[in-house]
Amino acid sequence: MISVFLSPEFIKNNPNAIQALAKQMIENPTNPLGVARQAEAIMKHDTFEQLPRIKVPTLIIHGDVDRAIPVENAQIMASRLPNAEMIILKGKGHGLNIEGITELNKAILNFLEKH
Numbered sequence: 001m002i003s004v005f006l007s008p009e010f011i012k013n014n015p016n017a018i019q020a021l022a023k024q025m026i027e028n029p030t031n032p033l034g035v036a037r038q039a040e041a042i043m044k045h046d047t048f049e050q051l052p053r054i055k056v057p058t059l060i061i062h063g064d065v066d067r068a069i070p071v072e073n074a075q076i077m078a079s080r081l082p083n084a085e086m087i088i089l090k091g092k093g094h095g096l097n098i099e100g101i102t103e104l105n106k107a108i109l110n111f112l113e114k115h
Contacts, residue, residue, distance in 0.1 A: 001025070007065045007093040014099075021098070051080035058084045059111040061104060063092030085112060 002025075003011060011018055040093060058081045062074035071088060078086040087107045092100040 004067050004094055005095040006099055007063065007091055008014060009091055010064075010093065010095075010099040017098070032037060048080070049076065052082060054081055055083060057111075057115045059108065060084055060086045061089065061096060061107055062086070063089050063096055063100065066094045068094035 002021060006018075060074050060078050060081075062069075062071050064071050074086055078084040087095060089100045089103050089107075092103070096104045103111070
């Protein structure tokens with residue numbers, strides 16, 4: 001499961017962090033029913049046609065090696081949102097809050113300072 005959310009490079013270069021994350025996941029297991037319902041809600045919730053109605057500045061941040069959600073999804077969203085700013089973090093996977101926290105925080109703070 002970790003390999004879906006984190007980039008191969010991060011996994012390779014951070015064995016201690018991966019071990020700690022795996023331990024945390026074992027000690028605090030996710031409710032499988034909750035995960036299934038969340039996935040079902042994501043798949044059934046379609047707001048594609050409504051995206052152009054969002055007029056406020058919107059920041060889209062995505063890792064370019066995300067294996068959970070393709071980076072093309074971010075590009076599609078950015079093309080549909082009139083005031084979107086998109087930032088693609090190189091070499092980062094889906095777990096930006098783990099492997100790209102510094103870049104993620106910087107991007108969010110820069111965006112908030114502008115708006």
